[in-house]
Amino acid sequence: MSGKTISFGQALNAALDDAMADDGNVMILGEDVADEQGGGVFKVSKGLSSKYGTSRVRSTPISEQAILGAAVGAAIIGMRPVAEIMLMNFITVAMDQLVNHAAKLRFMSGGQTNVPLVVRTTTGAGVGFGGQHSDMLEAWFAHVPGLKIATASNPADAYGLLRSAIDDEDPVILIENITHYGMTGPAPEAGYRVPLGKAAIAREGRDVTLVTYGRGVGDSLKAASLLADEGIAAEVIDLRTIAPWDEQAVFASVAKTKRAVIVHEAVRPFGAGAEISARIHEELFSDLLAPVQRVASYPSPVPFAKPLETAFLYSVDDIVRAAHATTDKAINS
Amino acid sequence: MNKSDSSHAFTPELARSIYRKAYLINRTDQRFRAMLTNGELAVAYYPVRGQEVTAAAAMSALQPEDYLVTTYRGLHDSLAKGIPSRLLWAEFAGKRTGTCKGKGGPMHITYPPTGVMVTTGIVGSGIPIANGLAMAAQIRGENRVAVASFGDGASNIGAFHEALNMASVWKLPVVFLCQNNQYAEHTTLAAGTSVTSIAERAAGYGMPGVSCDGLDPEMMYQTMAAAVARARAGDGPTLVEAHTYRLQGHIFGADYSYIPKEELKAAEERASMMRLRQRISERQVTESDLAQIEQEVDAEIEDAVAFALKSDPPDPDEIRFDIYETEQAA
């Protein structure tokens, strides 16, 4: 780290800038991404079209299928397109390009073509955008062999994950949380990389493992402080890559703590937590002192009115309660 | 479109080459259907009988380094774009020696050495992908052109409309080749499409739209060559509608009694190999030239069939590879 601080949005902008400077094949396309259109709705590509030209930083028509289709086509001949899908729900009108093409062309071509494509997209509840602008849909993509999905919990990781995603020879979807853009943190050195598929230990502890990613990391760290006040040492694992996820890091931690809670913002049923919980049970059943707990959002569309939105989102208290559910038995006995 | 442009002249050499491609497509399709009928192979196959000339002439307007994206009904396009018969047959038979190691199959042929970049089984999805190939060529300042080949039915799906608009806005070096074979599965053009001429749809996207007789080798070639030249010159995309015909059911073995007998008979005549042979022979291609082409192609197909049949299927362990760059655990 350089000793400076940087915002999440600035980190992403710097990652794109550095990647474009390093490799002429890196290009950006998406709605309103060029400076004439404002440099992106969240300003992540600000300044880049002025610096690299509108051939490499292209504002597109409102055509998600055409955006991702063009990105797939360019990627199979060695460009490194970074496509911005303004909000994650808008991917639904272009699922075909990701699921049937980006994910499968390497395999179906017998390895003759690959798709080094990055999709950046934003989402998240809590800011009153309601039902069609807030969903966390990572589990859909995690279910498709051939895709990778990652999400950062701090600015340095945002930079490092985006650089690694652009380097990667396979399609990567990067989810940004809409509440994160203003978050500040230590700035990474230029060229910093966070390897895909590698989790980080955000806080060490020996009593219970909180497995999480994205926004859940900050909330789990808050829960860990509250738990520490009660004498429970929680370890927080930031997966960073959701698929393929770092099983070894999670198993190593849970083998030590013998208790696990999975925390994510996406709704609970069939969420990423279900797979992670199942794998922990498969690998460590006899080590566990309690069933794995899941903390996630309530299965409804993301509501608009504040009390409903609050009822939808999990809370830090929910994480603490879930940790208690895994520890009570051991502590009481 | 300037049809008399001498650079697009329909020379005897070109006529011979188009005949070779069309004959190769026709006999490959015929041989493949025969093997499906007698049970030597069992795969889903979308016949191309009737569309031989369309592909043979249209692809002759391209350079080997130009890109093609085609569809499940793509055997004709793939062969016309130069995929070696042996590799194509082996892929159709699901063998490790096929273009895609047997992992793609007839619906997903890829062969970058001759520019066949994607074959998709999703109607219309190749059209935006062709834009991406063209966009890359544009950014890199290369002189390549991308072609999206698709059916009349595909002009009703959203991807077509998004892609044509984007290509026009960005003046991409791409040609949209709609092979209007009059049917989308069982649905006639009239029953499923709001216009009688698909080329008209180009007007909505500010690009030229041209219709041609896709069974006339010279018309097809020259229409395509003009569109390719326009794209290569940086003047943007063209929608080319080739009137052609699907002389079989949608998929091998499917009923096609819904096609009126008269209509089918007329189309069979228009698309017959005898008629093509006649036309080509009017172009200073001799009977002995034609006979030699036929002999060579017949031998090429027999060699490819033997190669495919004697090749091994993929090893089951191969499933772990090509999902990601790094192999996956068993």
Ligand SMILES: Cc1ncc(C[n+]2csc(CCOP(=O)(O)OP(=O)(O)O)c2C)c(N)n1
């Ligand atoms: C998105 C999608 N919808 C439906 C299908 C099933 N389907 C396969 S081919 C086809 C008809 C397409 O007709 P056309 O575009 O005219 O091409 P042709 O088969 O005549 O070559 C349909 C509906 C599909 N493969 N993809």
Ligand SMILES: [Mg+2]
């Ligand atoms: Mg059709």
